[in-house]
Amino acid sequence: MTKRTDQIRLGAFLMATGHHVAAWRHPRAAADAGVNLEHYVSIAQKAEAAKFDMMFLADSQGGWVDRSAPEALARTAQGAGFEPLTLLSAIAARTQRIGLVATATTTYYPPFLLARLFASLDNVSGGRAGWNLVTSAAAAEAQNFGLDRHPEPEARYARAEEFARVVKGLWESWEDDAFPRDRAAGWFADPDKLHILNHKGAHFSVAGPLNVPRSRQGHPVVVQAGSSEPGRELAAATAEVVFTAHQTLDSAAAFYADVKSRMARHDRHPDTLKIMPGVMAVVGDSERHAREKYEELQALVHDEIGARFLARTFEDDRLLDHDPDKPLPDWLEVDGRKSRPALFLELARRENLTARELHLRVTGARGHWTIFGDAGQIADQLEAWFDGRGADGFNVMPPHLPDHLDDFIAHVLPELRRRGRFREDYDGDTLREHLGLPFPRHPASRVALAEAAE
Template sequence: MTTHHNRRMMNLGAFVHETGQHVAAWRHPDAYAESGTVFAQALDVARTAERGKFDLLFLADSAAISTHGSAESRGRMGKVVKFEPITVLSALAAVTTRLGLVATCTSTYNEPYTLARQFASLDQISGGRAGWNLVTSNNEAEAFNHGRDKHAAHADRYDRAAEFAEVVTGLWDSWDEDAFIRDKESGVYYDTEKLHVLNHQGRHFSVRGPLNVARSPQARPVLVQAGASDTGRDLAARLAELVFTAQTTFEQAREFYGDVVARLPRHGRSRQEMKILPGLYPVVGRTEAEAREKFEFLQSLIHPSVGLAVLEHTIGVANLSQYPLHGPVPDLADTNGPLSRQRLLLEAARRDKLTLWELCLLNAGPRGHLLSIGTPSQIADVMEHWFRNGAADGFNVMPAFLPGSLDDFVDMVIPELQRRGLFRTEYEGKTLRENLGLPKPVSRWARMPMVAE
């Protein structure tokens, strides 16, 4: 959240897939079907988000093509190719001025020094607008692209992620803000006492450092984390500055929000150091009937094989085609995939007595996030209720298809939020931290006690 004249205000992210959030988004007559290959389309989406005064553009990513489903279903997928996120965000940094730029990059199949260097560079290029979404990979196929014959276990992924983040943030503290003197007359370029060597030795990593990228205008990139399992919640409370969460009901969201906030003091953190943004899948119309028509049209574009394949990927369960499509959702054991999302969707299926196909339809757009269909006022009502009653500090808005669904939200919902005094009319700051209302982190070296000689 941000504040304006002492009023608490929402933070908003635009969470975008290549063609949109919906599994059949590319089939919409007005959709950017070539997203992921045409930079001009990515540029248009970013400019729309900045026109809407969004805090950040949040890129979804995966380092593998999903192998779930049949050959037929895979041939019908519209989100197969994508730009490498750091590359495209670096390009977008040059053509935007205030929009935050957040990329998803896995800790499971990366090295911390390389990732720290990439995001520190993006932060410099953008003038302090970068953020890293720390994930542990929910696509088991990524293992096969990184010299592994199977995906790491859930607990091991989170253990590695915690140490990975510790190394990355330590590397981001390599330089003090005033380390660089650059005095041509004296010939002194930097103060050697303001360069810090990490010398990390841990279970998963041995990284000496320092990083050869200077400290950024916002001190370091914003650390984002998404995960709702107990392990994920604790990792969020320990490290995350922005938490992206999936909740389908207000009660679930309020429980998650309260639980994660309550964990902060255990890790020596204050409430001001974290914002929690649930995902919101809005379908906006000038009337409720128009919104419902838009929703149903996209749903009608889902091929059954695609609906099943995407559900398999979302909950980490293979071979769902062995069950009757219009029969009840079977009892399924926990998997080594996206555990919290699996439990969330299966709980919804049991609660609402959904058939397997109905669960496919439910998953096709929101994928476990909040679905809101209606007029700008109706959608703003839902957002305001969650925001004012302890369930959210704002939302990650997930447009169904691009560019149309993002245009609808910016042109119709944003003005309604602004009219209610819930969202900014202009950017407050230049960096992502300033716009989010997050404090500038103090270097670990500045926090360390001085040792008397």
């Protein structure tokens, strides 16, 4: 295995009390963390002081617990939280350098509104915004938008592909120097540097222009989460960062090679895409100590939450009546177009897990890689995936906040720095600069440069 010469990229993937489903029950958890701005600001400032590339907030327009089971929802912290763009706008005012990434679905947002929201966050933050492009996976979301049925994956991804083109087109409504604000001449903007989209497609008709200028980093970094076949193709065509879930280096390396190999078809260089799997790293004085810390959270998982989580993931309520101390039933199958249920089923079959063992494995990190050890052991494992071309970096998922993020910052980061694998300080101010991504020149600028070269 050849040691890479670039450095590991790190995102702080934050949930209110932590990623573990039972984190809110931990005695050191802030009971109101989901709607406590000062809690989030404190965590963001810690991540920024530690020089993380970005902080990332997931989102759903529906929720992961079936609304027909209110008692299950009431046993989670899912019912009380901030809308992520509102939250990140507040955090932007209290931080200076860390990237700010939020999820927004192409399935239920209109593209003009989404383009305007993220362009505004990008300007408010001084070029630190990122949009995590997803197609909604939760069928429950449809009923919040006047629909009886959730669109099938093919329809969602066809909409997403056009959606991404529309959003990028709107972000290019104005060239970078389009606003001279010349009081004497009476020109606030240069009309020759205005580009009206006038998009008419299969899913959208959007005139434009966007009424928000480009930011210091051109436009928000486009992030994509999804590992299905259409998700990989969408990532190769549009994404600059990919969040993904894998359990083994072999799986991660295969995904990495596959997605990057597709980019040539879209006239893109592989280095313009950073692949960052999620990792739940539990740090202790030893591996045994780390596992003991994690078991504190595992002991707080209510059986009903585990059963509901599996039933919803596999979209099969028969699992609610399945004996949790037996393996998953032989009749259980998954739609191959949906990557996360397939990952769970493969894990259960490979390790012969009972239903209870599976839900305890996945309700914490929801299928993401979970590792245990002291600082050196954690660093070894991250390096192995990085040098093995399974990752360009990682989205760090603390099981409990603030303790597990504090542990990672205090112990793992110094070890990675000692090995030369993570930055000592930021090299720039924008999220693109943190990630080593190129500035997206406006199409009109690219044409001008090409003409000048001729």
